Amino acid sequence: MDRQIRRAAVIGSGVMGASIAAHLANIGIPSLLLDIVPAQLTDEEIANQLSLESKQVRNRFASQAINKLKKTNPSPLFDRDLVALISPGNIEDDLDKVKEVDWIIEVIVENLEIKQQFYKKLESVWVNGTIVSTNTSGISVNEMVKDLPDSFKNHFLGTHFFNPPRYMKLLEVIPGEKTLPEVSSFMKDFCEKKLGKGVVVAKDTPNFIANRIGTFGLLVTLNEMLEKGFSVEEVDAVTGPLLGRPKSATFRTLDLVGIDTFIHVATNVSEKVNNRSEQQIFEVPKLLKQMVVNGWIGEKAGKGFYQKVEKETRKEILSLDVTTLQYKRQNKVVGSSLESAKLVKGPERKLKALLAGQDRYSELAWNILKKVLLYSAEKLGEIADSIIEIDQAMRWGFNWSLGPFETWDAIGLKSSVAKMEDEGLVVPEWVKEWIDAGNNSFYLKENGFTYYSSKGKYRLVDSVPEVISLKALKEQNKVILSNNGASLIDLEDGIACLEFHSPNNAIGADILMMIEQSIEEVRRNFNGLIIANQGRNFCVGANLMMLLMEAQDEEWDEVDHIIKMFQNTMLHLKQFEKPVVTAPHRMTLGGGVEVCLPGDQVVASAETYYGLVETGVGLIPAGGGCKEYVSRISESASEQLTDIQPLVNKLFETIGMAKVSTSALDAQKLGYLRKSDLIVTNSDHVIYEAKQAALRLVDRYVPQKNERIHVVGKEGKAIMKLGAYQMKLGGYISDHDQLIVNKLAHVLAGGDVPAGTLVSEQYLLDLEREAFLSLCGEPKTQQRMQYMLTKGKPLRN
Incomplete structure (x- = not known):
């Protein structure tokens, strides 16, 4: 049977039930959230002349849970607007609506007798073939449905989410004695690929694994x-x-x-x-x-x-x-x-x-x-x-x-x-x-393959096509080039992967050198390049310590050289005649974002926290970040024949306030990622999906060209600077903040040229570099850089 889960019903709107519904919404699955009917009216309901028969009273628990999702921090939702995919209801009035769903998830109180009573009620409206699961943390799956028909048991199992469901990787699948193998297999596959979970199959024993x-x-x-x-x-x-x-x-x-x-x-x-x-x-x-x-x-x-x-x-x-x-x-x-x-x-x-x-x-x-x-x-x-x-x-x-x-x-x-x-x-x-x-040992590693102890023998760990391990590939001697900061690894099928492995994946000269060498190697021997790694974070930016030391020593030629090298490398990456796909995950900040921008497509982990945060250390993006986003605005506005000033204003606010996305979906909403960029829920599958994206681009690839970019000019700069001035008057930003964002406005506007002027990419890169260098010389910027390095958080001076 070709199963799909298009709609779901979650029974129980407590913290776990509501959060599971939220995570279903994260992947675009609408759900019905049901709970019991309240026994008493609240004071507010009495004041509004409602009765126990009023729909909003009867749906109160589910409705309150949905509203709470919008305010919970950290958010269970990739984007708070996704809450619209969750519909409230109650078990007495709406249980028959489960006939319209493909998966029913029970998340009611951890009491065996109450669960058994509920399942008898559910079975009376259940459509044969619909998957039903319990989110119990330890009650016997078999005991819950022991008195129900085999047809129900065949489609019943445990799916134990860990709290909070969005962020915790583990999901235990617990088949019952009568669960059909194809049902267990389907749920394991669905929860891994769609929900992004790490799934283990557990036995029906107290508290599972x-x-x-x-x-x-x-x-x-x-x-x-x-x-x-x-x-x-x-x-x-x-x-x-x-x-x-x-x-x-x-x-x-x-x-x-x-x-x-x-x-x-x-x-x-x-x-x-x-x-x-x-x-x-x-x-x-x-x-x-x-x-x-x-x-x-x-x-x-x-x-x-x-x-x-x-x-x-x-x-x-x-x-x-x-x-x-x-x-x-x-x-x-x-x-x-x-x-x-x-x-x-x-x-x-x-x-x-x-x-x-x-x-x-x-x-x-x-x-x-x-x-x-x-x-x-x-x-x-x-x-x-x-x-x-x-x-x-x-x-x-x-x-x-x-x-x-x-x-x-x-x-x-x-x-x-x-x-x-x-x-x-x-x-x-x-x-x-x-x-x-x-x-x-219980595990044995040979030639990049892992074996494990099983019934007295070493057995090969099953390979999962969607899981590509860079560590295993390196053990299999798939490294093509390497230095202290990065390695180029053969992913086979004509695709190579550039992996960062410097401390904190910070970008320094060694990484920039390896990018240039990788371009040459891929040009000769491969069809495409992806930039990805499996460190804790993709990249938290440039090597701030090195930059601060050069600035404090007033080695301005050296700072200029570093920034120019970064800019040129990113430009070479953008203009490379073969497809480049970047695959960020978790913290992707400053220079990490700028490394992603030259790529033809971004394939991001859903949990990607993405942002140009340079203003937090008293600087502006100068590795092509400002130039690239202005270019994108110019291109989209030209296609739609719209005024670019509002879009540049929004960009000014996003970069000026150092906004960081709370998810990859939020990064799209902020304008950091394009709608055409892909989001992968399972972080273990990101490199595989990036490789597939690169392969799709190979046959139809058209290299990016030098662009002429429309800018808003001095008139647009004045508008942005006025906004900064008003924020300063309101006490929202300091004098130094105002200095920084005024320089940012100068770059994003394209300097003092007339509005509508077409400028080159290099022209904007030069503006970036000039602004960056001037800010490096500011004592308050150096204080911010020092504070970030020692305290790990921004200083507002």
Whole structure:
């Protein structure tokens, strides 16, 4: 059956239900959001003379949830206007409307009996073949529908989103006993390709994969703290990035999740498992129960393991003393193992350095880690079929740098197992048999291919065509050219990929040199070029430290040379006679945007935060950013015979205020991306889609030519400068801000030429460079650059 999901229905408009509906809207799928009918009128409804029979009252919960989506920050929507794709309703009046949808997602209260009652009601209006899923975080999928017909069970499964659905990568698919394989396969494919999720297939066991192991790890950590007398801040110092975990570590994570929610998840396991020792592990400590009684349930209550308090001139975060149950000032945590781990880079090396220590913090790390590793090994086969699914679930769902089995490899499988056995711990038989067979790790990498331990053998990790790993290609000797800043990699099929790998992917001379060399190499031996990487961020701009040092030394010829080199390289990229596709993701700022602009097409990850932010450091874009956007305005206005001044005014505001998009879709709305640029929801598929875009361009490619650009001239500049003056009078910008944006207005207007003058690209590039150089010499600009480098945020001086 050729399935498609065109419309959906979400049942339950709480935080998760509404956010799932929002993410469906993100990919263009309209949904019906249903909830129960209120039992009482609000004061406002009474004042408006409404009754319990009024439609807006009956739809109140869903309508309120939809309105809240517009105000939530960070936004669950790529663009707040997408909220129009969600329609409110209620279960009593509108349940039969699910006949018109292709997917029904239940997100009601986590109570088995209530869910069972709902599914009996739903089945009476359900159309055979419609997929139904539950978003439960741990209740048995099979138990929910045990009394329903097989036809319903065939199309029923679990789809466990992690919160918030837009941003969290993990989605657990949990097939039921009777779920048709083609239904599970379709949902896995849909959630990966359309929703952009990392999907793992889990067994129908309490809390599935990620929450089972994650909850175990948190309880082990909590018990270790209580037994050994560690403080909250000591535990978080150990169990954050040094252990390969997020900065929120253990107790900030618990505060974010909600201690009441965590207790519910832990209790679900203790009540459902049959093994008495496992039940005891998941029993909730008295400390957590007392905190719930006190109302200290985390961030949503204003206090949990941490409390933010307002002092006279600042905010302070206090930590809970778990012995006295009083909040106190945090003590600085210092230890030789912690300091050693901080000095090295990479999660594997940090972890090894931490465990190699000889203090109480390295002991704490080992005591937590060994139990999590052993538990993960014990649960293989019960909660998931492979170590890959367990590792992916923990990386994607709990933001661990390494999954349990990847961690085991990193610290040394044989040596760590030997240490565990010396300490009297029971190691699962399959792990000992694996080591006895002569294996030193759970994963094996050879010639760029990865193998994993499965039923006593190494098996090749299945390749996914849409997932292109630059790291794997480099291990397969696909590197064509390379220097410290970038590498050119053969993607096959006549397409090469230029990858940045400088610190923070900042653009310096080495990257610019590699772009020029890549152009020559592709000209001789390839059909097209894509510019992409798989770093944390695509590119946060030019090398600001180098620029500041040259400016402080007043090496103006050198600054001029650097900017001219950048401009010329971007111009060569734009005029290259073969297709160029750029593929940004996450932070793409300043020079990162300017690298994307010369390309024939942008293929962006949906989570791309894109913007020309140079005014924040006292400068203006000078790598062709101003020129390229003015050129685009000129071209579009010429085609539509419209006045370009309003469009230039909007550009002036966008660049002058250093606006950064909240998504790739928002970047289109701001005018940074064109409507013809592509947006890819799954970040792992971006390079594949960029390659496909380049291949499509090859046969019909027409190189870009030198352009003549219409500008608004001195009259248009006056309009922009007037706007800046009014903002200064209103107190919105400083004197230095006004100086910066006046220079920006000069560039965007094309200088002091008459309105409507046609100018060359080089003319505008020269204006950019002149303005940039003059601002580099300003003491307040240098202060802004210094502040950004030391504080990581803009200075408004």
